[in-house]
Amino acid sequence: MDSVGPNKLPNNVPGRYYTTEECDGCAYCASVAPDNFGYEKDSNTYYVSRQPKSPEEEECVREAMDDCPLDAICGDKKTAVREPAPRRTNAA
């Protein structure tokens, strides 16, 4: 069963980030992550055109998601691409 909500925009590429019908085309996401968001003129909406492929892109997409004024960007934070965490050493 697909866990994606019914209002996911159809142009999003497959992957963990996507935009929804709440998008009003403000273009903020594309200004923050221009390599990852595309514009759909007919509906005046933005969609995820490329899933992030690097920690840098991930950071930009996450920033867009966190600051989208309409919360129209969704993503699975648990599977985000991240820099490897520094190894913890047991000092004891």
Ligand code: SF4
């Ligand atoms: S920031 Fe949000 S509302 Fe604005 S274009 Fe992007 S997805 Fe749409």
